[in-house]
Amino acid sequence: MDLKDIIKPENRVYAKTPVLTENVMHYCPGCSHGTVHKIIAEVIEEMGIQEKTIGISPVGCSVFAYNYVDIDWQQAAHGRAPAVATATKRLFPDKYVFTYQGDGDLASIGTAEIMHACNRGENIVVIFINNAIYGMTGGQMAPTTLIGMKTSTSPYGRSEELHGNPLKITELIAQLDGTCFVTRQSVQTAAAARKTKRAIRKAFENSGQSKGTSFVEVVSACNSGWKLSPVKANEWMVENMFPQYPLGDIKDR
Amino acid sequence: MALRGAIVVDSEKCKGCSVCLVNCPTNTIALAKEVNSKGYNFAYMAYPENCTGCTNCATVCPDTCITVYRVKV
Amino acid sequence: MAEHILMKGNEAIAISAIRNGCDGYFGYPITPQSEVMETLMEEKPWETTGMVVLQAESETSSINMLYGGASCGKKVMTSSSSPGLSLMCEGLSYLAGAELPCVVVNVVRGGPGLGTIQPGQGDYFQACKGGGHGDYKMVVLAPSSAQEMYDFVDLGFDLAFKYLNPVLILADGVVGQMMEKVELKPMKPRWSDEFIKSTFKWATTGKTPDRKQNVITSLALDAAVHERLNHKLQLKYKQMQQEDVRFETFMCDDAEHVIVAYGCMARICENTVELARAEGIKLGLLRPITLFPFPTEEINRLVPQLKTMMSVELSAGQMVEDVRLAVNGRVPVNFFGRLGGIVPSPEEVFEAFKKEIK
Numbered sequence: 001m002d003l004k005d006i007i008k009p010e011n012r013v014y015a016k017t018p019v020l021t022e023n024v025m026h027y028c029p030g031c032s033h034g035t036v037h038k039i040i041a042e043v044i045e046e047m048g049i050q051e052k053t054i055g056i057s058p059v060g061c062s063v064f065a066y067n068y069v070d071i072d073w074q075q076a077a078h079g080r081a082p083a084v085a086t087a088t089k090r091l092f093p094d095k096y097v098f099t100y101q102g103d104g105d106l107a108s109i110g111t112a113e114i115m116h117a118c119n120r121g122e123n124i125v126v127i128f129i130n131n132a133i134y135g136m137t138g139g140q141m142a143p144t145t146l147i148g149m150k151t152s153t154s155p156y157g158r159s160e161e162l163h164g165n166p167l168k169i170t171e172l173i174a175q176l177d178g179t180c181f182v183t184r185q186s187v188q189t190a191a192a193a194r195k196t197k198r199a200i201r202k203a204f205e206n207s208g209q210s211k212g213t214s215f216v217e218v219v220s221a222c223n224s225g226w227k228l229s230p231v232k233a234n235e236w237m238v239e240n241m242f243p244q245y246p247l248g249d250i251k252d253r
Numbered sequence: 254m255a256l257r258g259a260i261v262v263d264s265e266k267c268k269g270c271s272v273c274l275v276n277c278p279t280n281t282i283a284l285a286k287e288v289n290s291k292g293y294n295f296a297y298m299a300y301p302e303n304c305t306g307c308t309n310c311a312t313v314c315p316d317t318c319i320t321v322y323r324v325k326v
Numbered sequence: 327m328a329e330h331i332l333m334k335g336n337e338a339i340a341i342s343a344i345r346n347g348c349d350g351y352f353g354y355p356i357t358p359q360s361e362v363m364e365t366l367m368e369e370k371p372w373e374t375t376g377m378v379v380l381q382a383e384s385e386t387s388s389i390n391m392l393y394g395g396a397s398c399g400k401k402v403m404t405s406s407s408s409p410g411l412s413l414m415c416e417g418l419s420y421l422a423g424a425e426l427p428c429v430v431v432n433v434v435r436g437g438p439g440l441g442t443i444q445p446g447q448g449d450y451f452q453a454c455k456g457g458g459h460g461d462y463k464m465v466v467l468a469p470s471s472a473q474e475m476y477d478f479v480d481l482g483f484d485l486a487f488k489y490l491n492p493v494l495i496l497a498d499g500v501v502g503q504m505m506e507k508v509e510l511k512p513m514k515p516r517w518s519d520e521f522i523k524s525t526f527k528w529a530t531t532g533k534t535p536d537r538k539q540n541v542i543t544s545l546a547l548d549a550a551v552h553e554r555l556n557h558k559l560q561l562k563y564k565q566m567q568q569e570d571v572r573f574e575t576f577m578c579d580d581a582e583h584v585i586v587a588y589g590c591m592a593r594i595c596e597n598t599v600e601l602a603r604a605e606g607i608k609l610g611l612l613r614p615i616t617l618f619p620f621p622t623e624e625i626n627r628l629v630p631q632l633k634t635m636m637s638v639e640l641s642a643g644q645m646v647e648d649v650r651l652a653v654n655g656r657v658p659v660n661f662f663g664r665l666g667g668i669v670p671s672p673e674e675v676f677e678a679f680k681k682e683i684k
Contacts, residue, residue: 014320
């Protein structure tokens with residue numbers, strides 16, 4: 001069978017969703033952000049909610065998420081996305097509102113905002129990218145940086161004594177009565193990415209049913225920040241990040 | 254019944270991260286020796302006869318530059 | 327016949343918000359303005375007009391809730407007092423940078439730090455000269471009565487949406503706490519989502535196939551683009567100075583001396599003017615209603631007939647700098663202020679005035 005017989009529109013089983021723009025992403029090669037953006041765009045397309053979805057982008061590498069997912073966006077101050085989303089959802093209750101935040105944004109400077117939005121049970125979706133480092137500012141220590149992990153502000157490795165411990169914020173979030181769905185996923189393999197997509201879809205469906213806050217952490221690789229190749233970074237993530245941040249649903253009600 | 258597949262890589266968008274390579278169960282994909290205009294060795298279907306159109310490569314591709322086709326033969 | 331109700335300035339803010347079609351109030355308790363949110367919660371406007379009222383976890387959060395609500399083209403507001411406004415400065419800078427409309431009320435108390443819960447006017451610099459980072463300005467309205475607290479919510483929203491910029495109502499503990507008769511103006515309904523969608527094309531109302539996505543942001547990494555954005559903002563601030571300066575004068579026509587005072591101090595200084603007039607001194611009062619844009623032109627117009635001017639404030643001397651800039655050395659500009667929440671009497675101001683002109 002010739003390739004030209006296979007490569008025909010009627011045989012297409014996977015193509016870029018039109019909810020993603022044509023812009024080439026500014027992310028480093030192999031960055032998990034791109035995969036998660038794509039998953040969100042695919043969920044929006046499959047649910048047919050492009051006209052009803054408003055995204056809140058953070059400060060960090062994904063500040064430019066609005067360049068890639070073709071919906072209305074609000075770019076929030078560092079850490080404040082959950083507060084921004086709170087008002088947006090309350091004033092537009094029929095919209096799907098989600099925040100997209102990194103570990104520095106969500107688990108450090110924005111700890112108060114995320115805790116209280118989740119505790120109030122705002123009917124929003126939170127996508128939390130945890131790659132244990134500040135990517136955009138050049139690889140500084142994050143609240144989720146592992147013990148022993150070297151970053152530009154923990155050049156000798158994170159020490160419990162000097163820097164404190166990695167923050168398992170997702171477990172804390174799961175304790176809050178306002179959350180209905182709290183899960184931790186990853187996107188380094190096709191199977192993992194498909195599970196993440198199911199989780200994100202469920203989160204958006206929960207939002208439509210006003211069940212409370214849905215929180216999806218995606219343990220991610222920052223290969224530039226970690227100073228590894230994209231493939232090696234994913235391997236390192238599986239070996240080192242997953243023991244500290246185990247995958248799976250923490251809460252589902 | 255067997256599945257035959259094929260992928261089309263947007264070689265200008267591809268950054269050569271290789272995540273698709275390691276996720277391909279049939280060793281269909283390799284990085285090209287030549288580079289695109291950004292200087293990346295882009296992914297391409299090196300062994301077309303292996304491809305089953307499973308979509309694993311496209312699913313993990315952070316830059317969404319792979320389109321997948323599949324036929325039953 | 328219009329309805330008149332006796333109420334506190336803070337209550338007037340709350341009632342006015344409900345009656346003027348405000349979509350959302352987000353706040354955090356702080357003395358001396360907690361009555362604003364208390365009144366709103368008691369009134370339950372979500373059952374009548376559909377207005378959202380939410381107690382946030384901090385002032386940082388409330389101002390960012392305004393960012394979200396304003397991005398949707400909704401009429402949103404918050405209120406706080408001095409330390410709370412310090413926390414909001416980050417958000418105000420973002421709101422100004424992203425060109426979003428909102429109304430923020432500061433019922434000023436004494437600072438710095440935790441300061442005192444007594445009235446103050448020490449936040450003039452913060453309100454008029456920035457506070458947050460970057461080259462931005464807000465329209466700053468200074469009410470001196472409960473009626474103006476009521477009226478300026480409506481005016482504030484008009485100006486906020488005219489300029490797509492935050493409007494700050496710079497009140498003080500006296501104006502917030504004192505009870506006065508307030509005339510309730512006719513109700514204005516909230517805007518419908520359809521109206522917002524068709525009127526505010528920039529708002530994040532959901533991307534429809536007939537338009538490009540709307541993105542609310544203050545970020546522009548390209549230097550040329552960012553400079554253009556700043557120039558656009560500066561043009562807007564210039565337009566405010568041309569079109570929206572507001573002030574009131576009292577006995578200025580034949581005045582040889584003029585006191586400049588705003589908020590509660592303007593009320594007190596009116597009596598000082600009367601004391602002076604009783605002694606044959608030709609004293610007048612200029613009350614800036616907008617602190618930014620400042621009534622520089624009016625001061626310019628008055629200077630040729632004057633021997634002195636005097637700024638009277640509940641601060642160590644903040645507005646006096648703008649008076650001096652306007653006067654530009656042509657006549658002496660004196661200053662009298664009290665701190666710590668002490669509000670001077672008309673007599674005390676008069677004594678201070680007489681000492682300066684001796």
